[in-house]
Amino acid sequence: CRRVLIAHHFDEVWDSANCNRMCDNCCRENSCEKMDITGYCRDLIKILEQAENMSEKLTPLKLIDAWSGKGVSKLRVAEVTPPKHPREELERIIAHLLLQQYLKEDFSFTAFATISYLKIGPKAGLLKNEAHVITIQGITNKKSVYKDKSSQSSNSKGSRGNAQTVSKTVQDSVVKKSQEYKRPNCGSNLKAKKLKLQAGGDDQPVVLD
Numbered sequence: 001c002r003r004v005l006i007a008h009h010f011d012e013v014w015d016s017a018n019c020n021r022m023c024d025n026c027c028r029e030n031s032c033e034k035m036d037i038t039g040y041c042r043d044l045i046k047i048l049e050q051a052e053n054m055s056e057k058l059t060p061l062k063l064i065d066a067w068s069g070k071g072v073s074k075l076r077v078a079e080v081t082p083p084k085h086p087r088e089e090l091e092r093i094i095a096h097l098l099l100q101q102y103l104k105e106d107f108s109f110t111a112f113a114t115i116s117y118l119k120i121g122p123k124a125g126l127l128k129n130e131a132h133v134i135t136i137q138g139i140t141n142k143k144s145v146y147k148d149k150s151s152q153s154s155n156s157k158g159s160r161g162n163a164q165t166v167s168k169t170v171q172d173s174v175v176k177k178s179q180e181y182k183r184p185n186c187g188s189n190l191k192a193k194k195l196k197l198q199a200g201g202d203d204q205p206v207v208l209d
Contacts, residue, residue: 001026034135037093041102041134042127043067043080044094048103048120050077057108057117064090089138096136097121 002023007014019026047066051058056075058066065071067090069082083090097103104121107114126132 033138035138036133037096037136038127038132038134040083040093041097041124043077044097044103045120045124045127046077046080047075048118051075052119057106059116060091060094060118063094063118092138093136094118097134100134102127102134 001014001016001019002025003014003019004016016026021027044063044067047063048058051066054074058075062071062075064087066075066077067080067082068087069076085093094103098105098118098121101121101123103124104119106117106119108117
């Protein structure tokens with residue numbers, strides 16, 4: 001429950017049952033499960049150790065590329081198998097390891113920017129114990145009620161938009177045709193007025209041969 005997380009941040013207590021499916025996590029049709037990311041953490045540390053031996057600094061983006069088997073080939077580690085999770089999930093795992101201090105940030109300050117590099121954190125030594133386990137809580141099914149409603153509303157908006165476009169096209173064609181029918185009458189009226197003016201005004205009759 002998102003409200004439980006916010007309450008925990010502010011040292012308050014919140015019962016998830018009181019949320020009533022109002023936050024983005026509770027409204028999902030799902031169940032939460034814990035995922036073991038201990039092996040992923042060991043793989044990331046191997047990549048960082050190799051980069052440190054090569055005097056290379058890795059930003060979070062470069063670390064994810066090397067972890068996924070992409071980017072510069074020299075930064076990859078042969079023993080590391082690229083994970084099959086989407087990139088967003090990999091970013092969430094790295095963020096979790098940063099918060100739990102298995103990884104740490106090393107900032108480099110320049111005149112124009114501040115660059116964040118990743119290094120091995122103080123808790124990485126705990127992984128020497130084979131019994132040590134790192135878990136992260138995730139959602140199995142990411143189907144959201146809000147997402148379904150938004151997709152339905154977007155579809156209905158799209159259908160209404162198409163109907164409005166068609167009706168506007170029909171209306172424009174009708175107006176165009178009516179203008180085409182009126183144009184000859186307007187031209188003849190202007191021609192008659194011009195002839196009357198040339199003949200000396202509207203009071204005098206004009207005889208045409």
